[in-house]
Amino acid sequence: MENKKQSIIPYGELGIIALESCRELGEKICTHIANMRLENANDEKIINEKAKTFFISIEEIRFSNGEGKVKISESVRGKDIYILADIGNYSCTYKMFGFTNHKGPDEHFQDIKRVVSAIGGRARKVTVIMPMLYEARQHKRKGRESLDCAIGLQELERLGVEEILTFDVHDPTIQNAIPLSSLVNIYPTYEILKTFLKTEKDVLVDKSKMIVISPDTGAMDRAVYYSSVLGLDVGLFYKRRDHTKVVHGKNPIVEHEYMGRPIENQNILIVDDMIASGESIFDIAVELKKRNAKNIYVSTTFALFTEGAEKFEKFHKEGIINKVYSTNLTYIPKEIKDREWFKEVDMSEFLARIVNQLNYDKSISSLLDATESIQKLLKKINNK
Structure with missing residues (x-):
């Protein structure tokens, strides 16, 4: 009792x-x-x-x-x-x-x-x-x-x-x-995946046509988890940095190197904890398109857009990035929420x-x- x-x-x-x-x-x-x-x-x-x-x-x-x-x-x-x-x-x-x-x-x-x-x-x-x-x-x-x-x-x-x-x-x-x-x-993994799979209804019909990508070594654990629960392969982009310089508090990225299976004609899900300026996402998306990736989706917990969203708009119009999925756990301006390429995950x-x-x-x-x-x-x- x-x-x-x-x-x-x-x-x-x-x-x-x-x-x-x-x-x-x-x-x-x-x-x-x-x-x-x-x-x-x-x-x-x-x-x-x-x-x-x-x-x-x-x-x-x-x-x-x-x-x-x-x-x-x-x-x-x-x-x-x-x-x-x-x-x-x-x-x-x-x-x-x-x-x-x-x-x-x-x-x-x-x-x-x-x-x-x-x-x-x-x-x-x-x-x-x-x-x-x-x-x-x-x-x-x-x-x-x-x-x-x-x-x-x-x-x-x-x-x-x-x-x-x-x-x-x-x-x-x-x-x-x-x-x-x-x-x-x-x-917020479950809420993000639930929104992603409801929006992109056919993306998992053929799992051999999709890869989860980690944008750096720090996000690899997250990418491995996503790939495990979805039954997909995982790939990694390694950031080579110039440790002799510091720009805006960080060592600038010299080159992105890819490790993983071929991504030609594959749907890509890039997973990370945060988008700040988005520069590393842009670099990786360009590298993926050079390798003939099909659709590129980005999943993140916090989308800060510290340098605005115009470059995301440009990349979407050019067919480089299809959609960005992010939570409402931090402030996102209404003008970004209303963009075609952005999808808010309500937590x-x-x-x-x-x-x-x-x-x-x-x-x-x-x-x-x-x-x-x-x-x-x-x-x-x-x-x-």
């Missing part, structure tokens, strides 16, 4: 605080949870009213000199609080000394700390959902360098954050920075299931292991 009660009583009253950077995703998550808890109710009005009970509104206040504060509009005492923030959302702006300033990762992270500070230890539990981990690319030291990611995680731990949920961390061993706290690294329902499970103090292991779900999806497609 005790166990049954534990399974139906929440750990604490659910409260979701979505910062300005993650407001749209937060509202979707609340709606999905409300739908789950109302047992798939069809009345949208009732679902939306229930969703409002989870959503805790806040004010993100900025002074004219750039200083800021966060004010929570209602009590959080005894609640199970989930703070959502997108540190990559550069669309958030504020006025500083009369000019418009765009928020960067440092400012978004500071706002997370402000929310935790405003909670002041009154919540029953505080969990931070940071889809793109703060400073994840600065996770290890090479010479006299800062360790920004480790320091950031330790700051959250000291403030009383018990659990951090993030996606596709650049190096999962960063969790060693906070060994006594929970850092959950989640992969809100998946995140809602995770938050709902955690709020009831249940294991999320089954949600984190995508293999079984992918196999069921492939079986369903094959039956059709």
Whole structure:
């Protein structure tokens, strides 16, 4: 009887605080949870009213000199609080000394700390959902360098954050920075493949006509997983870099060398964790087309488009890149979402299931292991 009660009583009253950077995703998550808890109710009005009970509104206040504060509009005492923030959302702006300033990762992270500070230890539990981990690319030291990611995680731990949920961390061993706290690294593989296979319905009809490609050695584990669950061959492009120079913080790529079986007349799926400027993807796509590849698809967790999307548009018009699949875990401008070559993978329902499970103090292991779900999806497609 005790166990049954534990399974139906929440750990604490659910409260979701979505910062300005993650407001749209937060509202979707609340709606999905409300739908789950109302047992798939069809009345949208009732679902939306229930969703409002989870959503805790806040004010993100900025002074004219750039200083800021966060004010929570209602009590959080005894609640199970989930703070959502997108540190990559550069669309958030504020006025500083009369000019418009765009928020960067440092400012978004500071706002997370402000929310935790405003909670002041009154919540029953505080969990931070940071889809793109703060400073994840600065996770290890090479010479006299800062360790920004480790320091950031330790700051959250000291403030009383018990659990951090993030996606596709650049190096999962960063969790060693906070060994006594929970850092959950989640992969969106199932959601991406589900969207990809529903959109490209005939791509797996003949598996001998498709290859999964890793754009570098760092993404090889991901490519091997994709190829294993889909039953495809895998190939690798190796980046030869000039280690005598540093351009924009990186050693420039000299040449891409391919290792794998012939790709003539093959459909290609390039998988990676992140698209920044997209230059390495462009280089690889060109190399693939030189080898007479057929259709080229790109799958990534975070599409940043740091230098705009015009080159992607150009490559699509020239028939080099067919489509880019990426999640809504970080900000993507509407003008890019509306492009013919871009397909957004909505992660809100998946995140809602995770938050709902955690709020009831249940294991999320089954949600984190995508293999079984992918196999069921492939079986369903094959039956059709």
